Every structure is written in structure tokens, then in C-alpha cells.
Amino acid sequence: MTAHRITVAGDRPYDVVIGPGVQAELGLLLAGTPRAVVVHSRALAAAAGAAVETLQEAGVAAEAVAVPDGEAAKTAEVAAGAWEEFGQLGLTRSDAVVGVGGGAVTDLAGFLAATWLRGVRVVQVPTSLLGMVDAAVGGKTGINTRAGKNLVGAFHPPAGVLADTDALAGLPEAEFCAGLAEVVKCGFIADGRVLELLAADPSGRADTTELIARAVQVKADAVAEDLYDTGRREFLNYGHTLAHAIERVEDFTWRHGEAVAVGLVFAAELAGQAGLLAAADVARHRDLIAAMGLPTTYRGDWEQLQAVMRVDKKARGASLRFVVLDGLGNPSILTDPDQAWLDAAWAAVNDQSTHPATPTETA
Numbered sequence: 001m002t003a004h005r006i007t008v009a010g011d012r013p014y015d016v017v018i019g020p021g022v023q024a025e026l027g028l029l030l031a032g033t034p035r036a037v038v039v040h041s042r043a044l045a046a047a048a049g050a051a052v053e054t055l056q057e058a059g060v061a062a063e064a065v066a067v068p069d070g071e072a073a074k075t076a077e078v079a080a081g082a083w084e085e086f087g088q089l090g091l092t093r094s095d096a097v098v099g100v101g102g103g104a105v106t107d108l109a110g111f112l113a114a115t116w117l118r119g120v121r122v123v124q125v126p127t128s129l130l131g132m133v134d135a136a137v138g139g140k141t142g143i144n145t146r147a148g149k150n151l152v153g154a155f156h157p158p159a160g161v162l163a164d165t166d167a168l169a170g171l172p173e174a175e176f177c178a179g180l181a182e183v184v185k186c187g188f189i190a191d192g193r194v195l196e197l198l199a200a201d202p203s204g205r206a207d208t209t210e211l212i213a214r215a216v217q218v219k220a221d222a223v224a225e226d227l228y229d230t231g232r233r234e235f236l237n238y239g240h241t242l243a244h245a246i247e248r249v250e251d252f253t254w255r256h257g258e259a260v261a262v263g264l265v266f267a268a269e270l271a272g273q274a275g276l277l278a279a280a281d282v283a284r285h286r287d288l289i290a291a292m293g294l295p296t297t298y299r300g301d302w303e304q305l306q307a308v309m310r311v312d313k314k315a316r317g318a319s320l321r322f323v324v325l326d327g328l329g330n331p332s333i334l335t336d337p338d339q340a341w342l343d344a345a346w347a348a349v350n351d352q353s354t355h356p357a358t359p360t361e362t363a
């Protein structure tokens with residue numbers, strides 16, 4: 001099977017390569033680089049080992065640096081520990097960082113690359129579906145703080161992204177499913193074909209590579225126009241205002257994609273309340289997301305969630321801003337929606353009678 005190659009345009013364009021075995025291109029991408037550190041969690045030690053080997057065969061002195069798994073990687077303490085290791089390894093500006101893992105590790109690896117010596121190259125090798133379709137692409141890097149998700153970070157585009165679909169064979173089903181939340185998000189905001197493919201096969205297994213390529217194209221188009229998130233890129237945040245609040249309130253024990261799934265239903269309900277989205281399209285959100293095996297409801301403290309939403313990066317001063325759809329495929333920003341609309345949208349996702357156990361409990 002030939003690989004898909006999607007170029008993300010910008011000052012320093014780069015390719016996202018998608019397909020089986022594409023990790024082997026790492027040596028080519030970093031040829032001539034004296035040294036590289038491969039940042040990974042222990043869960044991905046084998047994939048990181050393969051990356052180190054590929055680099056060494058290409059003449060790059062490569063070392064693996066292990067960090068905690070999942071959201072536990074995205075802390076100031078972990079970043080500080082990695083900076084110390086980079087110092088001991090003597091990483092200079094001609095060297096590079098390679099991120100191997102899910103979105104949490106690629107977010108951290110990107111942040112380390114953005115901050116070390118005020119910026120060294122990073123190549124991302126995402127191993128989760130969510131990392132391939134979203135996190136590893138676009139140069140948003142960051143870590144969490146007690147106040148919220150991704151509150152510290154930098155825009156630091158990668159030098160390349162190698163989405164090796166062979167890695168998905170080892171990805172747990174619940175993680176694959178969580179990654180589909182970002183895929184269906186791209187369907188709702190920009191690419192109706194994604195919605196058709198997922199409606200025909202909600203598991204996402206029949207057309208995985210096409211779905212990855214379509215989601216990456218949606219992201220590439222937004223990032224190329226608006227790297228710094230001041231306009232069109234904000235639409236990629238569809239569903240994330242509530243999602244990030246859920247993640248924070250749940251102490252980052254909810255999968256990002258599962259929180260996004262609830263956030264998408266909430267955002268659709270909000271647009272319905274605002275008279276922007278037809279009832280059938282609101283129902284389409286809920287039905288498709290449920291068919292995909294993702295949560296559509298959440299039981300939580302509405303006052304607390306609203307307080308956390310106020311530190312969302314889209315907020316401006318006292319104004320809350322939400323990405324909503326003014327019809328499918330037509331995202332826009334809704335500023336300071338009526339409290340009654342917010343309360344009604346919350347009531348629609350806070351349906352305790354159908355609420356399952358938290359996703360990580362059922363994994």
C-alpha cells in the first residue's frame with residue numbers, strides 16, 4: 001500500500017506521512033543530524049527502540065529518554081527532569097527530539113523541543129490513532145497545570161510526522177475508539193465524507209487509513225492558514241471547551257477523546273439552543289457518537305465545570321467563547337451564550353439515567 005503524504009504549508013512546511021512501515025523514513029528525515037533523543041513512555045519502549053535503531057543505522061547518535069505514560073507525562077516536573085537529561089546528553093541546536101507515543105507524549109516531546117535551547121527540531125512518530133489524526137500534527141505543544149489542560153506550551157511545528165499505521169495493531173480498542181472522536185469532529189466541522197464513512201462503519205476499522213488522511217487534511221488546512229490559533233484554527237477546538245473542563249475536573253483520568261465526544265454533543269445542543277443547528281443535526285451528533293461507542297453523557301458538577309471553562313484558551317476576559325456549528329460543516333464562534341442555553345445544553349448531556357461508569361473504569 002502506498003503511503004499518503006499530506007503537506008502542512010507554512011513558513012517551514014512539513015509532511016505528514018501515513019501508512020504501514022513509514023517509521024522507517026525517520027533515518028531519511030534526520031539524516032545528517034548528529035544526535036537525537038527519542039522521548040517515549042515505557043509502554044512504547046519497543047517502538048522507541050526501533051526508532052533508536054533506525055536512527056543509528058542512519059548515522060545519528062540516538063538515545064531513548066523514558067517519561068511517564070499518558071497525561072502523567074504532561075507535567076512541569078516531568079519536563080524539568082527531561083531538560084536535565086537533555087543537558088547530560090549534550091543536546092545542541094544541530095540535534096533533534098523525536099516523540100514516539102500517544103498524544104500526551106508527543107505534546108510533551110514537542111514542548112521539550114520548543115523550549116530546549118529556545119527551540120530544536122522535533123519529529124513526531126504518533127502511535128495512537130488520536131496522535132496520528134490530531135496531536136502530532138500542527139505544532140501545538142504543551143503540558144497541564146492544576147488550573148487546567150494545556151495551559152503552558154508553545155507553537156512549535158514539527159519537522160515531520162510519521163504516522164505508521166502498523167502501530168495501531170497494538171493499540172487497545174478503547175484508545176482507538178477515543179481517537180475516532182477527533183476524526184468525527186473533523187467530519188462535523190469540515191468533511192462530510194468522514195460522517196458518511198463513520199455512519200457506514202462506526203467502528204472506523206473499514207476505512208481507517210482514509211479516515212486518518214481526511215482528518216489530517218482538515219487539520220493541515222486549518223493550521224496552514226492560522227498556525228497561532230487566532231482564527232480558523234479555533235474551529236479545531238470544536239467540543240473542547242466542555243471536554244477540557246471534564247478532563248480537569250476528573251484529574252485527567254478521562255481519555256481526551258472520550259471527553260471530546262461528550263463536548264461535541266454539548267456543543268451541538270448549544271447550537272440547537274441558539275437556533276443555529278437543526279434538531280436533526282443535533283440528533284445526528286448524539287446518534288453517530290453513540291454508535292461509535294463513545295460517551296454522550298456525563299455526570300458532574302455544573303458550577304465547577306463552568307468555573308473551569310472560564311480558563312479555556314478561547315475565553316477573552318470575562319467572555320466565554322464556544323465553537324458551534326451554524327449548520328454542518330460551517331463552524332463559527334458563539335460568544336457569551338445565554339445562560340439558559342448553556343443550562344439546557346448541560347441538561348441534555350447530564351442525563352444521569354443513561355450515564356455509564358467513567359470511561360477509564362470500563363476500559
Ligand SMILES: NC(=O)c1ccc[n+]([C@@H]2O[C@H](COP(=O)([O-])OP(=O)(O)OC[C@H]3O[C@@H](n4cnc5c(N)ncnc54)[C@H](O)[C@@H]3O)[C@@H](O)[C@H]2O)c1
Binds near residue numbers: 041105129139167170
Ligand atoms: N497538540 C495537539 O494539537 C493535540 C491534539 C489532540 C490531542 N492532544 C493531546 O493528546 C493527548 C491524548 O492523546 P492519546 O489519546 O493518544 O492519549 P495518550 O497519549 O494518553 O495515549 C493513550 C494510551 O495509549 C497507549 N498507546 C499509545 N500508542 C499505543 C500503541 N501503538 N500500542 C499500545 N498502546 C499505545 C499509551 O501508552 C497510553 O497508555 C491529550 O493530552 C490531548 O490533550 C493534543
Ligand SMILES: O=C(O)C(=O)C[C@@H](O)[C@H](O)[C@H](O)COP(=O)(O)O
Binds near residue numbers: 238
Ligand atoms: O490543534 C488545535 O488547534 C486543536 O484545537 C486540536 C485539539 O484537538 C487539541 O486537543 C488541542 O490540543 C487543543 O488545544 P488547546 O489550545 O485548546 O489546548
Ligand SMILES: [Zn+2]
Binds near residue numbers: 134182240256260
Ligand atoms: Zn483534542
